[in-house]
Amino acid sequence: MLFWYVYMLRCGDGTLYTGITDNVERRLAAHRAGKGAKYTRGRGPLELVYQEKTLDKSAALRREYQIKRLTRQEKEQLIQKAWK
Numbered sequence: 681m682l683f684w685y686v687y688m689l690r691c692g693d694g695t696l697y698t699g700i701t702d703n704v705e706r707r708l709a710a711h712r713a714g715k716g717a718k719y720t721r722g723r724g725p726l727e728l729v730y731q732e733k734t735l736d737k738s739a740a741l742r743r744e745y746q747i748k749r750l751t752r753q754e755k756e757q758l759i760q761k762a763w764k
Contacts, residue, residue, distance in 0.1 A: 684740035686747060688730035688759065691723035696755055698747050700740040704731050730759045 685704050689697045689711065697720050701707035710716045711726050720726060734740040747755065 684734045684737045686730075686732045686734065686740050686743045687728060688747070688755065689720065690727045690729045691720060692725050693723050695723065696729075696752070697723075697726075698744055698755075700737070700744050702737075704728065730762050732762075 682702055684700055684702050686698065686700050687704055687707070689699075689708070691697060697711075697717065699707070699717060707716065708726065708728055711720045712724065714721050732743060734743055747758070750758070
């Protein structure tokens with residue numbers, strides 16, 4: 681079964697980037713190589729700080745939208761919960 685993931689990266693400038701993928705490691709490598717999202721280019725180093733598994737791409741897109749609407753503080757709380 682193919683799962684999709686919502687993930688957050690902390691960029692070198694302290695900003696957070698949220699995206700979706702079916703392979704977190706491959707996508708992180710693409711971001712680090714400058715072949716990911718335009719937003720992350722030149723903002724390294726990039727650190728994976730959050731990932732959440734979903735059942736399909738549609739669910740991942742919905743969750744990504746929800747996360748992007750959160751405040752910075754709410755995103756940081758989500759990250760902290762995931763690390764506990």
